Amino acid sequence: MASERIPLVAYLVLEPEPHLVAQQCVRCGARFFDRRNACGSCGGRDFEPAPVAVTGHLRAFSIVHRAAPGVTAPFVSAIVEAGDGTTVRANLVEVPPDPAEIQLGMPVRLVTYPAGTDSEGTECIAFGFAPVSA
Amino acid sequence: MSDSVWILGTSMTRFTRHEGRDLVDLASEAALDALDDGGVTVHDLDVLACGTLFSANASVGQQLLGQIGQTGISIYNVANACATGATAVRVALMAIRSGEASMALALGVEKMGKMGLLGSPPRAPKGPTTYEASGRFGSVRSVDGLLGTKTMPGVFGQAGMRYAHDHPGVGFEQFAKIAHKNHLHSTLNPLAQYRKEFSLDEVKASPMVAYPNTLLMCCPTGDGAAAAVLVSEERLRSLSADQRRRAVKISASVLTSDPYVEGGQVQPDVNTLTRNAADVAYEQAGVGPGDLDLVELHDCFASAELIHYDNLRLCEPGGAGDFIDSGAPYRDGATPVNVSGGLISKGHPIGATGVANIYEIATHLRGEAGDRQIPDARVGLAHVIGLGSSCGVHILERSAA
Incomplete structure (x- = not known):
């Protein structure tokens, strides 16, 4: 009876459609997902929110079999290049953890899924990338 | 060049799990052996640069001199991830170049035991939780295993697969060959943590840690120390003919x-800083990749070694897969890489690693590497990278004398 939903990370926006929002340097356009003190590329101080494309392609992956304590394995860790060139790290989901099933360069799209519920019934929503079926 | 800095003495302990010996025991062994090797004593030193990572707040340099000679000299305790040892060497070198010192000891030491997977976040608290956004990413719970991995085998696995993405012909087979090579090389190194040959099939069939890296493609944790006595050219001239003959020049x-770089925030870019370091080092030394008789590079994982062939310009651009397929980095190949066994088989006690690879190169340049000697080695390169990131590159040359 999850009464509310909360994104796993602040840069995941759930409504109206789930997407990521980067902090974009006003001066040089560099994009970041963390809280910034200044721009790591040009030193600029001003940022604006920039929505990140929800589709992209798989640049790299690793299938993690030995994970940290408490982390369910195996899982597929993926580096995705979004359609606008922004690099994102997340799990590759909706695909078996088998290198034969994963092609470098394959098109992917952002998906969301529940990743736990806290003691007050709030549901955590995580994101991942799923292969785009042909 | 009159302001050259030379390696006068060098040593390393065996890398292994040293039960019953502490950090200071290991540091003392390496330091005393390096001083003996150089024909000098602790009383000849002007500076100590002591590198250790997981005990960085323990004043290990002071503990070391407390055991082997409290002479009152400057001590710099340094920590710089897996580049800690190389950073200690550079601190010692800079002290000499500045003119404040003429002889310095660079030491790296680490005691890790069976530490397990590096990069894991602390275990999540048990009991009732309430989701609340916190930290730089506004996360409500641990993201490891949900938003990909930050554990080392996976991060370096991804770095290798990104290279594979851009370069057809690179894949699991090429990564496996690298581990085969380094395990084979270590059978000749009495100081290596592991000294066992594995077939290519055994490498491929060993338990998967983080694809493409199987267990035999990952470096172990372990304990060890390494040291190098550095000396100014001017002071070297005042030493004996035998000390001068065995001295090794730090050319870069x-x-x-x-x-x-775009994306460096989410997947560490271990390429650009390595390329930058290599290019500057080749220019400083006035040599090119083709002049190298051997290379010790940072093979924390097999996937890492492959991309560094390209980053260090050992192969044609994009040609790292062909490079290993051709056998070039085997000890009898065109450019022997990690003839010590590398991190994968020699071991990787983090603070010691960046000094130990300098020990390895220097020992070959002196013609003192025993069974694993690369014949007539004159020039070698030592490379380390610490995530976060720092990259150290040293080029060493045999004494002309």
Whole structure:
């Protein structure tokens, strides 16, 4: 009876459609997902929110079999290049953890899924990338 | 060049799990052996640079001199991830170049035991939780295993697969060959943590840690120390003919950090800073990749070694897969890489690693590497990278005398 939903990370926006929002340097356009003190590329101080494309392609992956304590394995860790060139790290989901099933360069799209519920019934929503079926 | 800095003595302990010996025991063994090797004593030193990572707040340099000679000299305790040892060497070198010192000891030491997977976040608290956004990413719970991995085998696995993405012909087979090579090389190194040959099939069939890296493609944790006595050229001239003959010249010493690249925030870019360091080092030394008789590079994982063939310009651009397929980095190949066994088989006690690879190169250049000697080695390159990131590159040359 999850009464509310909360994104796993602040840069995941759930409504109206789930997407990521980067902090974009006003001066040089560099994009970041963390809280910034200044721009790591040009030193600029001003940022604006920039929505990140929800589709992209798989640049790299690793299938993690030995994970940290408490982390369910195996899982597929993926580096995705979004359609606008922004690099994102997340799990590759909706695909078996088998290198034969994963092609470098394959098109992917952002998906969301529940990743736990806290003691007050709030549901955590995580994101991942799923292969785009042909 | 009159302001050259030379290696006068060098040593390393065996890398293994040293039960019953502490950090200071290991540091003392390496330091005393390096001083003996150089024909000098602790009383000849002007500076100590002591590198250790997981005990960085324990004043290990002071503990060391407390055991082997409290002479009152400057001690710099340094920590710089897996580049800690190379950073200690550079601190010692810079002290000499500045003119404040003429002889310095660079030491790296680590005691890790069976530490397990590096990069894991602390275990999540048990009991009732209430989701609340916190930290720089506004996360409500641990993201490891949900938003990909930050554990080392996976991060370096991804770095290798990104190279595979851009370069057809690179894949699991090429990564496996690298581990085969380094395990084979270590059978000749009495100081290596592991000294066992594995077939290519055994490498491929060993338990998967983080694809493409199987267990035999990952470096172990372990304990060990390494040391180098550095001396100014002027002071070297005052030493004996035998000390001068065995001295090894540091032709290049470079430390870089990672410049901004798109995506570097989410997947560490271990390429750009390595390329930058290599390019500066080749220019400083006045040599090119083709002049190298051997290379010790940072093979924390097999996937890492492959990309560094390209980053260090050992192969044609994009040609790292062909490079290993051709056998070039085997000890009888065109450019022997990690003839010590590398991190994968020699071991990787983090603080010691960046000094130990300098020990390895120097020992070959002196013609004192025993069974694993690369014949007539004159020039060698030592490379380390610490995530976060720092890259150290040193080029060493045999004494002309």
